[in-house]
Amino acid sequence: MDHAIDIDGLWRVAARKLQASPSPPRDLHVEGLRRLAAALHSEGRYDAGALRLLQREIFSRILAHLSFSNDLIVYPGIIDVPVPRPLLVTGFGRTGSTLLHNLLALDREARAPLLWELWTPSPPPRPETSDSDPRIAIAQRRLDAFTAADPMIRQIHPMQARAPDECHWMMTNTPLTAMLYQVPEYWAWLKGLGDSDLGELYSHYRLQVQHLQLFDRRGHWLSKSSTHLHFMPVLFDVFPDANLIRLHRHPCDAVPSLCSLVAGYRRLFTQRIDHREIGTTILDMFVDGMARLMAAAPQGDPNHGIDIRYDDLVADPVAEVRRIYARFGYRYGAAFEQDLTRYLERDRATARPRHGYTLKQFGLSRAEVIERSADYLRWVQPRCGQLAETGHAR
Numbered sequence: 540m541d542h543a544i545d546i547d548g549l550w551r552v553a554a555r556k557l558q559a560s561p562s563p564p565r566d567l568h569v570e571g572l573r574r575l576a577a578a579l580h581s582e583g584r585y586d587a588g589a590l591r592l593l594q595r596e597i598f599s600r601i602l603a604h605l606s607f608s609n610d611l612i613v614y615p616g617i618i619d620v621p622v623p624r625p626l627l628v629t630g631f632g633r634t635g636s637t638l639l640h641n642l643l644a645l646d647r648e649a650r651a652p653l654l655w656e657l658w659t660p661s662p663p664p665r666p667e668t669s670d671s672d673p674r675i676a677i678a679q680r681r682l683d684a685f686t687a688a689d690p691m692i693r694q695i696h697p698m699q700a701r702a703p704d705e706c707h708w709m710m711t712n713t714p715l716t717a718m719l720y721q722v723p724e725y726w727a728w729l730k731g732l733g734d735s736d737l738g739e740l741y742s743h744y745r746l747q748v749q750h751l752q753l754f755d756r757r758g759h760w761l762s763k764s765s766t767h768l769h770f771m772p773v774l775f776d777v778f779p780d781a782n783l784i785r786l787h788r789h790p791c792d793a794v795p796s797l798c799s800l801v802a803g804y805r806r807l808f809t810q811r812i813d814h815r816e817i818g819t820t821i822l823d824m825f826v827d828g829m830a831r832l833m834a835a836a837p838q839g840d841p842n843h844g845i846d847i848r849y850d851d852l853v854a855d856p857v858a859e860v861r862r863i864y865a866r867f868g869y870r871y872g873a874a875f876e877q878d879l880t881r882y883l884e885r886d887r888a889t890a891r892p893r894h895g896y897t898l899k900q901f902g903l904s905r906a907e908v909i910e911r912s913a914d915y916l917r918w919v920q921p922r923c924g925q926l927a928e929t930g931h932a933r
Contacts, residue, residue: 544576544594546601553601557609567739568604571712571729572597578722585721589809593720604711606661610750614663620749620756625778626867628763629832630786631825632797635852637696638886639786640763642860644703645878648758648870651703652751654678660709663753675700689803694891696800707766709747712740714769714824718801721813726820730827734772741770741777759869768828771835781843782867785832787919788849789926790912791898791905791933794818794825798903799896818901822908829915842866846923856883898933905933 717726
């Protein structure tokens with residue numbers, strides 16, 4: 540089967556379209572795309588039709604990268620946009636980050652990127668066209684494709700074109716890629732990057748943050764993404780005054796829940812879902828992400844971090860938001876609390892189907908997850924208490 544995805548060829552096509560340099564730069568962004576293309580082409584993973592879809596996805600990434608590079612030339616002021624005291628929400632997937640992010644985004648001083656901005660950020664969005672930008676419709680069509688492929692995706696993980704979403708959508712090389720596609724070789728490459736390479740990729744993310752704030756600046760940047768875990772070794776080098784929210788949930792619940800969501804995403808491109816590979820990759824991501832978190836936590840000022848348990852967040856979200864704002868010194872007003880209360884009333888009135896999953900479904904056992912998470916479970920307890928295990932996923 541010869542349906543190899545030619546990164547250099549795609550780059551030349553995109554460059555002609557945008558009148559950019561036809562030669563791909565020798566950098567980590569392109570190297571990562573080449574690694575991804577090689578992994579996708581492994582025999583038996585994707586058929587010719589799926590590879591054509593995946594090629595379009597990669598072509599879109601290249602277009603976005605070139606468009607952003609062009610914006611840096613057209614709008615030289617991007618590099619001077621300040622990013623004071625950004626509030627970053629991180630933790631493994633399925634730890635309550637979407638709920639917390641949506642609540643924190645209700646603060647009118649928070650600049651939280653919307654999904655349509657993350658999927659097509661160029662040119663820099665402007666507040667005056669925030670309701671009429673044609674990129675909103677483009678994002679909606681992509682969401683409709685998600686729903687058509689697997690209706691449960693957006694029920695398990697709510698997504699809306701005009702709602703805040705995760706910053707990893709606008710990054711070129713992140714663990715998200717190894718979730719969306721069956722590419723364990725790509726994950727091995729990404730996991731092996733040293734601090735210098737991580738700094739290069741994460742500094743590029745900071746430029747993207749400045750890019751999105753060029754015409755829409757507020758009190759602080761607000762981001763949530765499990766990808767921040769991967770860049771923990773360099774996070775405070777790139778954002779020295781960042782405030783970090785670390786979310787925690789028992790891995791025997793969080794890991795299989797994310798596996799289930801990943802399986803849904805992968806159906807966008809193929810019905811050949813390797814559940815065992817998903818389980819292996821996601822558990823490895825958990826162990827690796829927690830190791831990075833544990834190693835980095837002592838380096839930062841403790842006043843710039845806070846640990847929150849999933850159960851505490853779900854039980855009393857407003858109390859946790861108050862605690863976050865008190866820790867970091869953001870202004871917490873009556874209007875913000877009223878917005879929080881109204882949002883939660885609407886959210887609780889929304890019926891959602893039960894999300895069913897098991898560890899066994901993904902080739903995992905409770906004993907294996909506990910054993911590989913032992914260091915983390917010992918580390919987290921004195922910081923926010925013992926993590927409760929529901930037992931639903933066994």
